[in-house]
Amino acid sequence: MTINVGIVGTSWWADAMYLPTLQDHPYGKFVAICGRNRENAQKMAERWNIPHVFTDYNTMIDSGKIDAIIVSTANDTHYPITLKAIEAGLHVLCEKPLGLNYGEAKHMADLADAKGLQNLTPFTYSYMPTARYIKELLDEGYIGTPYHLNLRYYTGYGRAGDYMWRFDRSKAGAGAVGDIGSHFMYLATLFFGKISGVYCLLGQHTQRPQPAPDGKPYEQADDTAILSLQFANRAQGVIHVTTMAYEDTPFGQTHHFELHGSGGTLYSYTDWHTVQQVKGAKVGEGMPKELPIPEHIWNGMRQDTVHNTYKDTFRTQDFMARQFVTGIAENKRLRPDFQDGAEIQRVIDAALMSSKERRWVEIEEIQ
Amino acid sequence: MTVRVGLIGTSWWADFMYLSPLKEHRHCTVVAVCGRNAENSQKLADKWGVPLVFTDYNALIDSGEVDALMVVTPNVSHYPITMKALGAGLHVLCEKPLAMNYQQAREMAELAEQKGVKTFVPFTWSFMPYARYLKELIANGYLGKPYHCNLRYYSGYSRDNASQYVWRMDVAQAGSGALGDLGSHFTHLAYWLFGDITSVCSHLGQIGEHAPLDPSGQAYELADDTAVLTLTFDNGAQGSVHVTTLAYAGASPIGTTFHMDFHGSDGTLSGLSDFETRQHISGAKPGEPIHDLPIPDSIWAGANRDSVMETIGDVYGKQEFMAREWVTAIAEDKPLRPDFREGAAIQRVIDAAIKSHQERRWVDIEEIQ
Numbered sequence: 001m002t003i004n005v006g007i008v009g010t011s012w013w014a015d016a017m018y019l020p021t022l023q024d025h026p027y028g029k030f031v032a033i034c035g036r037n038r039e040n041a042q043k044m045a046e047r048w049n050i051p052h053v054f055t056d057y058n059t060m061i062d063s064g065k066i067d068a069i070i071v072s073t074a075n076d077t078h079y080p081i082t083l084k085a086i087e088a089g090l091h092v093l094c095e096k097p098l099g100l101n102y103g104e105a106k107h108m109a110d111l112a113d114a115k116g117l118q119n120l121t122p123f124t125y126s127y128m129p130t131a132r133y134i135k136e137l138l139d140e141g142y143i144g145t146p147y148h149l150n151l152r153y154y155t156g157y158g159r160a161g162d163y164m165w166r167f168d169r170s171k172a173g174a175g176a177v178g179d180i181g182s183h184f185m186y187l188a189t190l191f192f193g194k195i196s197g198v199y200c201l202l203g204q205h206t207q208r209p210q211p212a213p214d215g216k217p218y219e220q221a222d223d224t225a226i227l228s229l230q231f232a233n234r235a236q237g238v239i240h241v242t243t244m245a246y247e248d249t250p251f252g253q254t255h256h257f258e259l260h261g262s263g264g265t266l267y268s269y270t271d272w273h274t275v276q277q278v279k280g281a282k283v284g285e286g287m288p289k290e291l292p293i294p295e296h297i298w299n300g301m302r303q304d305t306v307h308n309t310y311k312d313t314f315r316t317q318d319f320m321a322r323q324f325v326t327g328i329a330e331n332k333r334l335r336p337d338f339q340d341g342a343e344i345q346r347v348i349d350a351a352l353m354s355s356k357e358r359r360w361v362e363i364e365e366i367q
Numbered sequence: 368m369t370v371r372v373g374l375i376g377t378s379w380w381a382d383f384m385y386l387s388p389l390k391e392h393r394h395c396t397v398v399a400v401c402g403r404n405a406e407n408s409q410k411l412a413d414k415w416g417v418p419l420v421f422t423d424y425n426a427l428i429d430s431g432e433v434d435a436l437m438v439v440t441p442n443v444s445h446y447p448i449t450m451k452a453l454g455a456g457l458h459v460l461c462e463k464p465l466a467m468n469y470q471q472a473r474e475m476a477e478l479a480e481q482k483g484v485k486t487f488v489p490f491t492w493s494f495m496p497y498a499r500y501l502k503e504l505i506a507n508g509y510l511g512k513p514y515h516c517n518l519r520y521y522s523g524y525s526r527d528n529a530s531q532y533v534w535r536m537d538v539a540q541a542g543s544g545a546l547g548d549l550g551s552h553f554t555h556l557a558y559w560l561f562g563d564i565t566s567v568c569s570h571l572g573q574i575g576e577h578a579p580l581d582p583s584g585q586a587y588e589l590a591d592d593t594a595v596l597t598l599t600f601d602n603g604a605q606g607s608v609h610v611t612t613l614a615y616a617g618a619s620p621i622g623t624t625f626h627m628d629f630h631g632s633d634g635t636l637s638g639l640s641d642f643e644t645r646q647h648i649s650g651a652k653p654g655e656p657i658h659d660l661p662i663p664d665s666i667w668a669g670a671n672r673d674s675v676m677e678t679i680g681d682v683y684g685k686q687e688f689m690a691r692e693w694v695t696a697i698a699e700d701k702p703l704r705p706d707f708r709e710g711a712a713i714q715r716v717i718d719a720a721i722k723s724h725q726e727r728r729w730v731d732i733e734e735i736q
Binding site for chain 1: 512514515517519526572574575593599605606607609613614618628632635641651652654656727
């Protein structure tokens with residue numbers, strides 16, 4: 001069985017995270033690519049040997065040439081493209097944040113479920129060995145009853161202060177809280193379960209130029225976010241994400257996790273250069289010591305740099321695009337699916353409401 | 368001039384942080400100890416060669432035997448003891464959190480100013496070498512325009528309290544739990560490093576297991592064992608303060624770790640203390656790798672650098688900080704901080720945090736009067 005995959009989007013992200021992943025996949029191959037700029041799309045098609053090039057996603061979806069679609073576009077187009085694809089009976093992988101709001105995301109999820117189509121919202125970092133090992137340790141009861149977590153995503157892509165669609169509310173929905181906050185909301189959910197309430201403080205530490213390149217004024221989105229979370233299991237959490245931090249690593253970002261519970265403590269630190277470690281201590285063991293990530297999690301991936309691990313995670317393992325195609329071919333349940341993506345969108349919406357109304361927001365308020 | 372000092376409180380903290388450091392100070396003698404339990408008080412007096420023992424603080428204050436008083440008691444008694452002492456014209460050092468609420472704290476600060484006495488609120492950890500070096504770096508513009516700070520105080524002293532009553536977890540005794548006890552330290556640190564706090568939202572937890580009855584067999588209102596605060600500062604920066612009494616944070620005698628991250632337009636700073644061997648600052652300016660920023664010799668001033676507990680002993684026991692600094696300020700009429708005014712400012716943030724938690728909304732500090 002061969003799954004013919006089309007992709008919408010021609011960014012560096014598509015080039016790095018999707019197009020290289022199906023080269024030797026047993027079931028899937030890219031047969032179509034779509035971008036508004038024909039020249040870019042053509043160039044990308046040649047680079048990856050993709051036969052069909054489109055400039056309109058409607059035409060690509062209606063072409064009958066694809067079984068599955070990857071939506072790797074700016075956030076404001078996730079909903080219309082995905083809806084059209086689902087109606088055409090295509091399986092869909094759609095980038096996070098899934099929609100511009102919970103209403104959109106939930107509709108996408110329910111419709112995909114109703115049609116019985118495979119769907120995936122790839123929260124990239126949850127596939128990394130550190131995150132998977134922490135999840136494994138938590139499932140084994142390493143920290144006992146979870147008390148609280150503190151997750152920090154320090155990155156600096158907002159520091160230059162230029163126009164970026166990620167900071168344009170009409171295109172992105174939200175800024176840092178949606179782009180990088182959504183990743184850590186998903187990790188928080190993966191680690192401690194359902195989030196039931198949130199406080200959120202958004203920040204705008206720099207004034208970006210007006211108008212947007214298209215000449216229109218735009219509403220600038222947040223460049224930092226601090227969230228205080230309540231989990232349904234009584235635990236609490238902090239998520240601090242920023243695009244304004246100077247972090248000296250090749251990717252300009254660092255990830256820091258601390259999880260505490262009745263039975264012990266887990267730390268994780270990734271510098272996005274060479275360090276990707278998990279540390280832990282059970283009660284009585286003293287300061288957290290390194291817990292080497294086991295071989296079955298590495299599964300042959302390179303460990304010399306975080307970037308190589310990252311590449312191998314998506315190009316050699318069954319995660320993200322490869323997982324999506326395998327899931328379709330073997331009819332396996334995929335996670336995180338659109339329902340997971342919608343639940344995170346709900347937390348984003350609650351966070352935006354909390355920031356705007358300056359109050360605690362229960363997730364259930366978002367319908 | 369020799370300052371005659373009295374102490375109210377007989378805990379291990381009073382022993383470690385006050386009696387021991389003042390044992391040999393050129394300007395003072397501790398002449399009186401007061402505790403409700405006469406036997407404990409006598410034992411402590413004997414240990415440190417203190418001549419007078421009281422079981423009633425009123426009697427101590429009225430005795431005329433002391434010029435200055437250290438109030439090292441559960442929070443509920445800070446206000447009455449301090450007001451009585453200030454009324455008698457004594458200089459007062461009072462533990463943090465300064466009072467049960469902002470109104471009390473403000474009254475204490477105002478009366479002290481009227482009386483012209485030296486007051487001091489010992490936000491202990493701000494005197495540690497790493498904290499003073501952070502202050503120096505930030506004050507000298509290392510961060511440029513400050514964007515945000517993230518401060519985490521992980522401690523575990525409530526982890527095993529399921530069968531043991533602790534006054535710090537009793538609202539009637541303490542006002543608040545982790546928030547007032549630990550949150551006051553890190554709120555103060557945030558205030559000291561980033562300036563005035565303008566608003567707060569607070570999410571308090573009661574996550575662990577705690578003794579259901581007080582020593583008299585009565586049920587009591589349980590305080591918070593964790594607190595998560597989000598802060599805004601007058602300078603436009605933002606902050607997260609996460610404090611807990613439930614974390615397994617190593618096996619040091621204090622069982623605590625401190626973690627501090629600061630980011631700004633021109634740089635990044637991090638601080639770490641594990642209360643075992645690590646107490647250091649690292650940082651980078653844009654373009655530089657993150658590197659250790661060794662705390663200068665001038666800040667260590669001869670204190671032990673290899674063991675955090677030894678550093679604590681040296682800084683508070685030998686150098687001019689905390690109780691020793693207060694006594695010198697009295698004797699030499701020197702300015703001193705954090706004073707009651709600063710303690711009251713922090714109490715105001717704590718009150719705002721409690722209100723925020725109760726009303727589940729952001730609270731502007733100005734709402735607290």
